[in-house]
Amino acid sequence: MSDTLILTPNINGADDFYADLLAAHEGRDTADSEAFNARLLLxxxxxxxxxxxxKQALAAAALTKEEDPS
Known part of the structure; x- marks a missing residue:
């Protein structure tokens, strides 16, 4: 396994995954969606x-769009 976080596109069927993620949130209120996201993250x-x-992922996620080096 690599010791560097992959930040370039690396999801096979990324659009399909995004659709699945949106579907997983359907019918959930804000609090339930946030709890779902937390469980998924863990x-x-x-x-x-x-x-x-x-730790690299936490740092990358903390960057604003203006700070994003990619």
Missing amino acids: VLANHIGDRAIL
Whole structure:
């Protein structure tokens, strides 16, 4: 496994995944959607498992659009 966070497009069927994500939020109120997102984040973080990668992801997510180097 790489020790660097992948920030370039890397999702097979990205548009389909996005549609699935939107569908998972259908019918949820704001609080339930936020709780769903938190659970999803923890499930995916557990799958990644590498604290160094997760720290890089936290830093990347904290960047504003103006700060984004990509």
